[in-house]
Amino acid sequence: MSSTMPLRTPTFAIGDIHGQYEKVTHDLREAALLSSDLRWAGADSALWLIGDLVDRGPDGIKVIDLAMRLQREAAAAGGSTTTLIGNHDILLLAAYHFGDWPRKRRAESFTEIWERNGGNPEDLDLLNGSQVAWLSNLPAMAHCGFFFLTHGDTMLYTRYGRTVADLNQNIQDLRHTMDPVAWYRLLSEFSEHRVFTGSTGPRRAREFLRHFGGQRIVHGHTPVSRITGENPAQVTGPLIYADGLCIDVDGGMYLGGPGFVYRLPDPVPDEA
Template identity: 45%
Template sequence: MSETFVVGDIHGQFDKLVGLLQRAKLINHHNDWCGGTNRVYFLGDFFDRGPDGIAGLDLVMRIQQQAASVGGQLHGLMGNHDALLIAVHRFGFSETSRIGGLLVESWQRNGGRMTDLQRLKQHHVEWLMSLPAMLLVGDRLLVHADAYLLYTSYGRSIEAVNRNIYKLMRSHNEEEWERFLTEFSERMAFFDDADMGVNGAQIASDFLRIFGGLQVVHGHTPIPKIIRQPPEVVTKPLVYANGLCINIDGGMYLGGPGFAYRLPSWIESIASFARKPGSEPPSLQTGHA
């Protein structure tokens, strides 16, 4: 029986990426696909803050083809650091107003590696530009960021958001890109904020009502920074917002080992619980996976 795995932010951590895929029995010791008909979803941020983003992307692109040849699937989502790398490739030495200074300098301050930029080829750029921003997998809404305004500002359906961001990726309008990159810095939209009167679970519920699904699965915000624990001990996702959200960013660039999260098959298989956009989500208590 096929299983579905989700992998969070890699951030250039090639060796850790190999390790987590091998532990999940998705690649062998030759780094070739051995996952059969399993499905893997990468939630973006292949680059920055780590030594070898290009090697990680090359591996993912290669095993994507290998998996497809035996009935498996690999998919990626657009992360903010992936979008930033594309922007630097296109506008790197342009002055920015929202971000401040040269874009390439801002990118380097955020962990950008010149070695990745120098080794970036057109086939990498095309692959990255074609990544969707959102996917609905069974009852799970997959996105890179724990963000609300970012996604809703580009559409009120998965199809609209993906279509509009796909168009933006091919735009040479620097103002549009600056706006997008600034908005992509949003995070922790689904956490409570008593001072601001924010109910994170309610925002997550609204988000799911707009786009569909029973649970938001995201990366973007490292779990160690949220739970204030050493990155080395983070080997499982963080479920929060009354079970409506699950964070799988293990903080690999901070020192975490990383993990491939297997989506529980029972949630995907109960078709009668699948919720359509516009309806209220049922209570979903999964606990800490």
């Protein structure tokens, strides 16, 4: 018998908001997690934001402020809102901390890399110390019931820790160092996508789950439409793939998708 317990409260996930404030607030209202005045309405529900709050959209700072506020409001109501760090969130911090590093004529600076990947200059101008501190301490992954939640569909995490606690501490420590080489290395590793697709995908997913624990991976990072080839505007739910081991919740909002809020199911009887 599995030691995994069913989810104790209604649990929801939304991936890769990318500055799409209007879309995410609409989706959260539709899921009855926000009120008409955009306050937490989810009671004791748990909401997970699966990283990449910023870039490629107009309102990254508004999305950060929303996530910070919902974290406070949900906790006060007996629920929770937890944000996982995504690579675009780390890239925004890198542009903030290091700017024009490495100051070599033939090398791209962090700011140039960030802008090339959809960085919004207004977000960097508006980013303040409290937002930087909050982003710098976000976890990279978590267990939730029998689900394993993380931003990226990539094996890079296995190189940063043997356990969830170690990985989260190591990624947090990196964000508190002023070693631009370490930041650059981590961001470069995030270029890996879709490791759980194709004929080797299920095997890699099982390796990943053996490494960190859990029975299903919930991730973003790669829009569903980039895997399925469908029109992003038609993506209204997650992609379950790799023999059912992976759930992609990146709705491709920045590509024109409406986004969606996914409610995580309890295990079915033969998994409990």
